[in-house]
Amino acid sequence: MQEANLLNNYMLPSKESKPAKSRPGRRGFILSLGWALLGLAFAGMTWMSGRFLAGSQPRSDPEPVNFGPPDGHPIGSMTRGGRVVLLRDDAGFWAVTTVCPHLGCQPVFAENRRIFVCPCHGSHFDQEGRLLAGPAASGLSLAGLRLDAQGSLVAHPQEPARAGDRFKP
Ligand code: FES
Numbered sequence: 001m002q003e004a005n006l007l008n009n010y011m012l013p014s015k016e017s018k019p020a021k022s023r024p025g026r027r028g029f030i031l032s033l034g035w036a037l038l039g040l041a042f043a044g045m046t047w048m049s050g051r052f053l054a055g056s057q058p059r060s061d062p063e064p065v066n067f068g069p070p071d072g073h074p075i076g077s078m079t080r081g082g083r084v085v086l087l088r089d090d091a092g093f094w095a096v097t098t099v100c101p102h103l104g105c106q107p108v109f110a111e112n113r114r115i116f117v118c119p120c121h122g123s124h125f126d127q128e129g130r131l132l133a134g135p136a137a138s139g140l141s142l143a144g145l146r147l148d149a150q151g152s153l154v155a156h157p158q159e160p161a162r163a164g165d166r167f168k169p
Helices: 002-011 024-054
Strands: 078-081 084-089 092-097 108-110 115-117 124-126 131-133 142-147 153-161
Touching: 084 153, 092 153
Parallel strands: none
Antiparallel strands: 078 084, 084 092, 092 142, 108 115, 115 124, 124 131, 142 153
16 A cells, blocks of 8 residues: 555656746736727727817917908898808897807807807807807807998907997998
């Protein structure tokens, strides 16, 4: 019996005597790949969040816009020019600057509802730029209106006007 045990011990190599297999290959690769994918996903989400918060329009000061002779704009009309919308009712003209105070996107005038709607995050403004719904925290600016030397109606976004004021040429 003792001889058999000695023989077994001699013939069978012990587990401790096995050379350690170093297999960093497959497991390490899968782990690295997982971390890389996680990093890519995080970077993508960060980029998308930045795009959402920044809006899709660059922030820039709108330029003056020449709308031509006042007679070309009948009562009830709406005319787009650059980042300004010229409107007219029976009391006169006013011009709304279409730069959203939230993050600078360009609200569009929905003629059927006569309101401005920002395509980026859904703020709503009435036809004189007053805030109806956020996330914007304030209304759209109104641009000052003047006639130039040729008698054309020019909107000046850098010269703010007040809601309710009308320009009568
Ligand atoms: S940019 Fe966000 S609501 Fe207009």
